[in-house]
Amino acid sequence: MAESTLVYLSATFSFVFLCVGVFAGWTVNEKYHEYMYATQQENVHPEMLNEEGQWINEELLSVRFLKDDDEDYDD
Secondary structure, eight states: OHHHHHHHHHHHHHHHHHHHHHHHHHHHHHHHHHHHHHHHHHTOOGGGBOTTSOBOOSOOOOOOOOOOHHHHOOO
16 A cells, blocks of 8 residues: 555656646746847847837848958969
8 A cells, every 4th residue: 555655646746846847937938038038129229220219120231341352462
């Protein structure tokens, strides 16, 4: 009888701790993503926003500088 009671209690406690771990992990993950999203919104470059402070939803131009120094020297 002691073995069956021990197995029952072990299985029950394992299941309860699994449920608590899943719930706690889910909650912490949601809070972490909310924090990261709020931090990301605060660190936006001003040139990515329009006059009202909203994201610019159009294609933006980019500039790339190339090193042409190597081509200037001809032997």
